[in-house]
Amino acid sequence: MTKNSSLAVRELREEDVAPLTDYWMSAGDDFLTGMGVDLARMPTREEWENMLREQLRTPLEEKKSYCLIWLLAGEPIGHSNVNKIIFGQEAFMHLHLWRKAERQKGLGLTLVKMSLPYFFEKLLLKKIYCEPYALNPAPNKTLEKAGFTFVKTFRGIPGWLNFEQDVNLWELSLEKFRAMQEQ
Numbered sequence: 001m002t003k004n005s006s007l008a009v010r011e012l013r014e015e016d017v018a019p020l021t022d023y024w025m026s027a028g029d030d031f032l033t034g035m036g037v038d039l040a041r042m043p044t045r046e047e048w049e050n051m052l053r054e055q056l057r058t059p060l061e062e063k064k065s066y067c068l069i070w071l072l073a074g075e076p077i078g079h080s081n082v083n084k085i086i087f088g089q090e091a092f093m094h095l096h097l098w099r100k101a102e103r104q105k106g107l108g109l110t111l112v113k114m115s116l117p118y119f120f121e122k123l124l125l126k127k128i129y130c131e132p133y134a135l136n137p138a139p140n141k142t143l144e145k146a147g148f149t150f151v152k153t154f155r156g157i158p159g160w161l162n163f164e165q166d167v168n169l170w171e172l173s174l175e176k177f178r179a180m181q182e183q
Contacts, residue, residue, distance in 0.1 A: 012052065
């Protein structure tokens with residue numbers, strides 16, 4: 001587990017399945033569409049829980065998704081995961097603060113920075129990409145501040161849960177990450 005004052009990051013555990021699923025199930029339609037979610041593609045509670053438990057059972061080198069839980073004072077407040085994983089090469093990152101009260105306080109930036117070593121080291125990645133909805137300013141600002149490089153905006157469907165949208169593609173290479181760590 002990585003700690004920074006009262007913030008910490010750790011790998012997904014069985015005890016996280018319910019609160020992570022609750023985040024998705026209790027999110028309002030406006031919040032979900034603001035993230036670019038196609039409401040018609042939302043899984044059921046049982047499907048979310050099954051996906052997360054499958055992730056826990058899958059060996060690291062075979063994972064389709066790898067999830068970290070974000071903690072504040074020991075309590076889960078969000079998660080970051082990567083999917084579209086090509087082990088030893090690249091993956092696509094997602095960022096989620098679960099409670100509105102924790103957003104826009106700079107916590108996301110610190111937690112992203114704390115999550116990056118896990119993704120690079122555990123999955124032996126050379127690049128991490130992130131494709132937030134172009135109209136969702138929070139993740140775009142966070143990625144820029146975290147050292148990601150803006151690549152382009154494109155029209156597409158960035159993930160299995162999304163509708164067609166304008167997407168900002170961000171990239172962070174292992175080399176740039178290491179250089180930032182040395183500063």
